[in-house]
Amino acid sequence: MEKLRPCLQGARVLVTDPVDDLLLEALRAVGAQVDYRPGISRGELLALVPRYEALVVRSRTRVDREVLERAGNLLVVARAGVGLDNVDLEAARERKVRVVNAPGAATQSVAELTIALMIAAARRLRESMELASRGVWKKVVGVELYGKTLAVVGFGRIGRRVAEIARAIGMDIIAYDVVDIRGHAEKLGARVAEDLHSALAEADVVTLHVPLTPDTYHLMSWEEFKAMKRGSILVNTSRGAVVDSEALLWALNEGVVATAALDVLEHEPPATEAEKRLAQHPRVILTTHIGASTVEAQRRVAIETVRRLLEALAEARGCSR
Ligand SMILES: O=C(O)[C@H](O)COP(=O)(O)O
Numbered sequence: 001m002e003k004l005r006p007c008l009q010g011a012r013v014l015v016t017d018p019v020d021d022l023l024l025e026a027l028r029a030v031g032a033q034v035d036y037r038p039g040i041s042r043g044e045l046l047a048l049v050p051r052y053e054a055l056v057v058r059s060r061t062r063v064d065r066e067v068l069e070r071a072g073n074l075l076v077v078a079r080a081g082v083g084l085d086n087v088d089l090e091a092a093r094e095r096k097v098r099v100v101n102a103p104g105a106a107t108q109s110v111a112e113l114t115i116a117l118m119i120a121a122a123r124r125l126r127e128s129m130e131l132a133s134r135g136v137w138k139k140v141v142g143v144e145l146y147g148k149t150l151a152v153v154g155f156g157r158i159g160r161r162v163a164e165i166a167r168a169i170g171m172d173i174i175a176y177d178v179v180d181i182r183g184h185a186e187k188l189g190a191r192v193a194e195d196l197h198s199a200l201a202e203a204d205v206v207t208l209h210v211p212l213t214p215d216t217y218h219l220m221s222w223e224e225f226k227a228m229k230r231g232s233i234l235v236n237t238s239r240g241a242v243v244d245s246e247a248l249l250w251a252l253n254e255g256v257v258a259t260a261a262l263d264v265l266e267h268e269p270p271a272t273e274a275e276k277r278l279a280q281h282p283r284v285i286l287t288t289h290i291g292a293s294t295v296e297a298q299r300r301v302a303i304e305t306v307r308r309l310l311e312a313l314a315e316a317r318g319c320s321r
Pocket residue numbers: 058059060080081082083084106238289290291292293
């Protein structure tokens with residue numbers, strides 16, 4: 001990074017969401033002028049963005065066409081995390097704005113949360129915790145994950161890590177992806193599903209690990225819920241919009257889904273009627289998009305993001321070599 005110093009001197013960087021201090025320190029160490037504004041409002045972002053050459057965001061900040069159109073000096077958008085669905089990649093490409101992220105940094109944290117949610121759903125932890133908090137000492141009977149079938153939808157880094165841990169618990173894994181995953185599946189002792197519906201039909205637990213794209217928007221909708229086994233568990237730590245909230249509500253009320261454990265919603269916080277009802281539903285376990293929110297993941301995110309951001313910024317400023 002030291003050799004990039006002369007080139008990055010004075011580069012103006014706006015950070016719009018909470019990041020590990022390491023990221024800010026590394027940017028300042030190369031002479032960048034960093035404005036740290038975690039939680040900045042949309043209005044302020046639109047007003048301030050023209051001043052900056054680089055933006056560092058997490059999933060909260062939408063970097064859409066409107067933002068990019070105002071950002072006349074912008075060279076790089078750095079997503080301090082994995083998902084790029086909050087960045088309009090086409091508008092960025094048109095404006096020659098480079099986009100970088102930290103694709104591998106949060107794998108373990110998201111996988112651990114996924115397993116936690118799976119166990120919480122199987123053991124009905126929400127109900128037991130609510131009883132305990134009211135002083136009611138009643139037993140709640142759950143099920144084991146051991147010997148159950150887990151459908152892993154999306155067999156990328158996170159899906160594979162979840163499969164690996166679930167194998168250690170004693171689950172039978174059926175993996176589904178749109179790309180060829182036979183090699184990975186074989187290595188992890190997972191079977192490969194021919195199609196999504198056949199994976200759903202077999203599974204006791206379904207976990208989603210796909211990025212949000214036009215192809216995966218509402219991937220889990222009415223037909224998919226109808227294909228699922230009655231009484232199964234759905235875990236979603238990917239993106240809320242991968243699941244059609246109205247269809248999920250129906251599946252819960254029909255008993256198709258016994259419990260949905262969700263770290264993500266299409267709108268965060270819940271905005272639609274269906275999302276508000278999901279958030280209140282007794283058989284929904286809902287967390288506040290915390291998949292990557294661990295000390296370790298955020299450190300890795302900071303290191304990976306800053307490295308990619310500085311390289312991209314130096315290249316964009318014409319002095320990378
Ligand atoms: O895509 C990601 O990296 C995760 O969903 C975490 O998002 P966050 O950085 O907004 O916590």
